[in-house]
Amino acid sequence: MTFILFFSVFLIAACGLIYELIAGALASYLLGDSILQFSTVIGTYLFAMGIGSYLSRFIGRGLVARFVTIEAMVGLIGGFSSSILFLAFAYTESFRFLLYSLVTLIGILVGLEIPLLMRILKDRFQFHDLVAHVLTFDYLGALGASILFPLLLVPRLGMVRSALLFGILNAAVAFWSTFIFRHQIGSPAGLRVICLMVLAALGAGMVGADRLTGLAEENLYADEVILSRNTRYQRIVLTRWKDDLRLFLNSHLQFSSRDEYRYHEALVHPGLAALPHARSVLVLGGGDGLAVREILRYPQIERVTLVDLDPEMTQLFSTNPMLTELNGRSLLSPKVRVINADAFPWLSENGEMFDFVAVDFPDPTNFSLGKLYTTAFYRLLAKHLSASAYVAVQSTSPLFARTSFWCIVETIRGAGLKAHPYHVYVPSFGEWGFVLAGAFPYEPPALLPEDLRFLTPANLSNLFDFPRDMQPVDVQPNRLNDQILVRYYEKEWSQIAR
């Protein structure tokens, strides 16, 4: 009997620490800056435990019943804490508020546990033995939890299921307490029903954990999915592994935070740095705000118009702290105007002129996207260019999809523009291609913004040099009435995938 009692202390201590660790880890995982997150979460948690301990003095009669109820509540709230936080991160903008509310609530409940338990047990043990034993097992539980959490729980179970598992242990303690202390409870049946309901809810949570966070997707994505959202237009998935944040749209990798600067510097600077008089810039696609971040490096740019189909995408990259940190809050700049529209009809109905255009559409994987790579599209785009303007077009990989890449080049030429193809190496993508287009021949600029991480004026001209295995091939331009690019692309990428 004594062993079971102290084992219970061990378990509830472990549970309490696990919830705290999960809250701290999730906060640093999702918000970054782990020192800040862990410090504030631990501080809040300990302070809330203090409040709980103080509140315990107001509990007079029915100690055991109160203890069981509190245990069940800790199990329920703590067990679902990480699920709630993940969902809040994906679907609300009040993640921080919920985080600290949950930490405070769990802290208060956990703070109540030990004082109540000591009062329940005070008649069974000598006081000095009681304090020594309870605190010993309390600290042992903390040790166990802190070792298990990083080594076994996070890698094997993940945050959501770890929290649920410990919620179940908490509720189990509550349940067997109704048997251990049955002589001190008036009517144990009601409490047992509550405990069983909590256990059932947590059990169901374990079973449904896949759905809660898209854990099923973790099989698809190498890293842990921290956000997944089905918008009207696409499926947005964000994964994270250490400092590498990756965005997937409909399972296609859009960027990795480790090397996206290579891609976005290459998309923007070769063209824009050559246009010292540019004032007004258009970005088509690129709702992640990363190209806009590069554009805003030029103080003379007065206006950036971003046209992206999906309002949820631009909203996410305007509000989510982790993502706004990555794009430098670019979408919130007063110079930036975000328009959620389909690019081709928008251009067709709009008469504005631009000095530089960055075209960052998804690859031409289907006929709908293929329209955005046609001579008709580039002809229309050309009508929106001021006299000396350039357009930079992301143009898939000249190595893996060589025919597709040169088809885009040919299409731009077919629309009456001069095309200057170039390429860079982006580790997470491989060798990647762009086309700079305009009415005039192109000279690489002698100056670039100073704080770039990849491009230098000296290496700029190398980008325009294509090694043998990426050199031009004989292709037809892509037109609305044949969409030959989609056929090239399908053929080439299916060979890579095999």
Added chain:
Amino acid sequence: MEPDRPLVPSRRRFLSAALVGLSQKSGRAVTGSFVLESHEAGHRLRDRAFAAMPAREQRVPLVIVGGGIAGLCAAWRLRRRGFRDFVVLEMEDRAGGNARWGENEISQYPWAAHYVPVPGPGPSLARELFEELGLFEDGEPSERHLCFSPQERLFLQGRWQEGLEPAGTPKDIDQYKRFSDRMADFRANGAFRIPAGDSLRLGELDRLSMRDWLLREGFDSSYLQWYCDYSCRDDYGCSSADASAWAGIHYFAAREDHDPGPFTWPEGNGWLVKRLLERVGTHVRTGATVCQAAREKNRWRIVTKEIAYVSDAVIFAAPTFLAPFLIEDMPAPQAFEYSPWVTANLTLDRLPRERGVPLAWDNVIFNSPSLGYVVATHQSLASRIERSVWTYYWALADGEPAARRRDLLASGWNRWKEAILDDLTRAHPDIRECVSRIDILRLGHAMIRPSVGFLTSQARRKFTAYEADNFWFANSDLSGISIFEEAQYRGVTAADRALARISK
């Protein structure tokens, strides 16, 4: 081939109702109605039941009866030649005839004709008009007006395949190749042109049916036979057993082998009607049903409900079969047979699920009695299309046209709606959950049939050459082929003849 029996519930539907004791998952409520009904007015014309006592009389040198493509192109020609003293009388509320269109909150959509092949580089009337309308840029067809890719697909063996030719066994493929070579020969010999005009070298090909010609030439592949039958129903509204071989071959041999087009628009050939109306709309009087055209002294008196037009000359661009009902002593054009049709525009709140290649512009279901559907939103520039309008065509090709016309009028909207949804369900099992509205147009005399012998008939020659009393026929039915270029050719030719006579 399955019998064309639209009004009987499909076996699957019948079984599910009878055996399971449950009706099929009914999907959502579908609204809609018959639209643009014209048979009542037509029948009153036929029965000479219009009692028009026009209050006014108007003197005008030339009257064009009928505001379809032929009438509008006659007007276009007259204006191009500097002649302005004419009116176009259209019985409907809107001009356009078989190129009429509609519009709802999602898209514009056609009610009949919906494309024109890109005219070849040589001089032609279609080329002249299309250059004027900006459909060519630097001699190249404008990409925005060409049919976007993917253009055609066929539902065969449970999935959609690319293109309309059914993929078959090596024997089928071999016959396709041979058929395609024969068509190339016909194309090369120059007899099959668009417009076909009057100087046709018809030979014996008008004296047998397309089906008989295929059999005679040893084309026994059932896939190839289906394809040729589909083509006849698509262009002429009749089966390959009824269409003359000359017309059946014309469908293939008159078009360029590597057509970059066709030209098409969300509202179909309504786009061309709008452009023509921009040029000649001031001459067009809509809602002007002609009840009578009578010769008085040396003039024509064209009577409508409100105005009697007194003219020197008449171009009759309305369907030729109407002429005897309006004009005394005009012999009935006996050999002229017309195909009854149903066109439906379906409003889809979402696109249905399906298997195979993605949605195309023209979507055909193998062995269906219908002709499939054309997607009105296909020419949209948007990369994301969530709602759409499909224009569904059904030529009542089997049996006697008169009997099928009676079927057409006897069945209510609900039965047509069910028949259409049943047909589409084969390729789209959840179509009933996607469609919110079906508007149906019934046309008893939708288009002329180039039946065996019609093109070589004396009757046809009589009307094409008709020239008495400054009166010319101009409907495309004179050509036996109901397409834009024929209508334009007939309208322009009549305009030229009228001008030659009037200016004398």
